[in-house]
Amino acid sequence: MTTNPDEYETHHEEYLQKQKDILSEELRSEHSGKVLDFLYDRDEDLAPSTARNYARELRFLIKYTYDNDGFEPEPEEWTSNDWNRLIRRVSRERGIGDGTKRNTCYAARAFVHWLVETPADKSEIDAPSTTHEKVDKETVLKPGEVVSLIEATRTARDAAVIAVMYEAALRRTALVQLDVKHYQEDPFARIEVPQKVGVKTGGGRERPISWSQGYLDNWMSQHPNADDPDAPLFCSIRDRDNHSRLSSHAIYTMMQRTGERTDIDSERINPHALRHARATEMRKSDQFGKNDIELVLGWADSTPMHARYEHATSMEEATRTAKKMGIDVGGDDDSQIKDCPRCDTKLPPQSRYCPTCTLKIDGKAPEWWQLFDAVCKDTDPVKKRYGALPSAVPELHDLSPQELDHIQNVYLIAEQQMYDHNSDIEIEQHPYDDVGEFETEEEANSAMEIVREVQNQLASIYEDSPYEFDFIDSVDEVELEAYLETKKAEEDE
Secondary structure, eight states: OOOOTTHHHHHHHHHHHHHHHHHHHHSOHHHHHHHHHHHHHTGGGSOHHHHHHHHHHHHHHHHHTTSSSSSOSSGGGOOHHHHHHHHHHHHHHHTOOHHHHHHHHHHHHHHHHHOSSOSOOGGGSOOOOOOOOOOOTTTSOOHHHHHHHHHTOSSHHHHHHHHHHHHTTOOHHHHTTOBGGGEEOSSSOEEEOOOOTTOOSOTTOEEEOSTHHHHHHHHHTTOTTTTOTTSBSSBOOOGGGTTOBOOHHHHHHHHHHHHTTSSSOGGGOSHHHHHHHHHHHHHHOSSOOHHHHHHHHTOOTTOGGGGGGGGGOTHHHHHHHHHHTTOOOOSOOTTSOOBOTTTOOBOOTTOSBOTTTOOBOSSOOOHHHHHHHHHOOTTSHHHHHHTTOGGGOOOGGGSOHHHHHHHHHHHHHHHHHHHOTTSOOOOOSTTGGGOOOOSSHHHHHHHHHHHHHHHHHHHHHHHHOGGGGTTOSSSOHHHHHHHHHHHHHHHHO
């Protein structure tokens, strides 16, 4: 099914119509008619979202004069001072910030400019400064908190929404306008931000993605119209909604509900918070320069927006510069992107699970690995496989027979090396020629307990699937069969 490319704009039209209906209900007919005429005359040069905002803000202003003295009955009679006084009062009563107050002023200016005869001058209607306030570092989401949000989602689509919004620093108005064709994988994964109505910044730019691709690919494997390039990239998953494009409001609601399943303060969770978090993290990282940040955030060259994120400077910037100078700054770098040791998917910083194969990433490495790691060099095949991310090392019961056999051989050699210092032990077979020794008797005893566990597991596997041992040269099937018989005899006793 091919979707309507203007579906998002149609969605805004619906919200605009709702505002027009409320306007007609709450204002006197002569006033609602005048505002509706204004919106009709400006229809061609106003985006539906802007027209909706104008309708709402003018309704608040005009309605206020019905119950408050000091204003002429008709808006065209108001002076510039009247408009400024009215905007101040309504803003105070509504408890709105400078951003919304600025929108109210813009609506008033546009309406005054449209009025043919009025004593007011639109240039004298004061709007708050457009200087952006600095982002409060205490409220900015940390990368680990973003991952917590992703892992608290209930669907692959919602996980992909949060991951892509964060890594590509997308506003939700841009995200909901993405089509399937805007996700490209060749020669690398990237998101093309379309130039459409409602996209505030960055339209036409392509933003590379890395670890969020795993979540996006998961969603695309379930997408009902993944083969249709014009289908919305993020759509409803309910059949009754005909897989229509997600709305901005739906994304906001999803994030609020997802946040309730985490320990994060709900006031810190909203779609735009992901963009703030990404900008902050990029400013702190030694991997990205100003041009990189401007590309991902969709900012213009020499933008003053960098000043909003000065909380990410001082010590962080000194640390970043020190790293570039080759100075060891100490501590672990949780911002580095690693590959999943099982499927090679790019992993989100501080993630707990792989987005593709669901391998557990965080937590303490199992005991068998800690002992194994202490006596093996980096050239060991098992260590090469899991050493990049020790916290993701699987438990013994998730290892293959080949790996289990190798581990028990290493343990036996390490124990022998420890107790037979005076013997001339020479093991030439690779990879056992570089095995070290256990340092304490406690380590050796723990290793022997693991060896017994491994032998039990190997015996169980051999009993059920002997063909799995076809490629293990060092496991003697006769010994295994004898072991099974001994084990059975012990159970019978």
